[in-house]
Amino acid sequence: MLQTAVHVASSTGKYNAFYILYYESHQYVGNAIAREKEIKGWRREKKIELIKTINPCLNFWNDELFDEWPPRDTFHRK
Numbered sequence: 880m881l882q883t884a885v886h887v888a889s890s891t892g893k894y895n896a897f898y899i900l901y902y903e904s905h906q907y908v909g910n911a912i913a914r915e916k917e918i919k920g921w922r923r924e925k926k927i928e929l930i931k932t933i934n935p936c937l938n939f940w941n942d943e944l945f946d947e948w949p950p951r952d953t954f955h956r957k
Contacts, residue, residue: 899940901930 885901918926930937 895932899944900934900937902940 888937903911903914905914918929921929927937
C-alpha cells in the first residue's frame with residue numbers, strides 16, 4: 880500500500896494517502912485483498928482501535944519503513 884507519483888485511480892491517489900500508520904503482511908495476495916475489504920466496511924472508530932493495537936500513539940511509520948520519504952520506487956525498503 881506507495882509511490883512518489885501515485886496512480887490517481889488507486890485509493891491512495893484518490894485520497895492523497897501518503898502516511899503509514901498501520902500495515903499487515905499476508906502470504907497470499909487474495910488474503911490481503913479479503914482483509915482490506917473487511918476493514919473497509921468497518922466504522923472509523925473500529926479502524927482507529929485496530930491501528931492503536933500496534934501503534935497506540937498514531938505515529939507515522941514512513942521513515943522507519945523507508946530510507947527516504949517519499950520513496951523513489953515501491954520496493955525501496957530498509
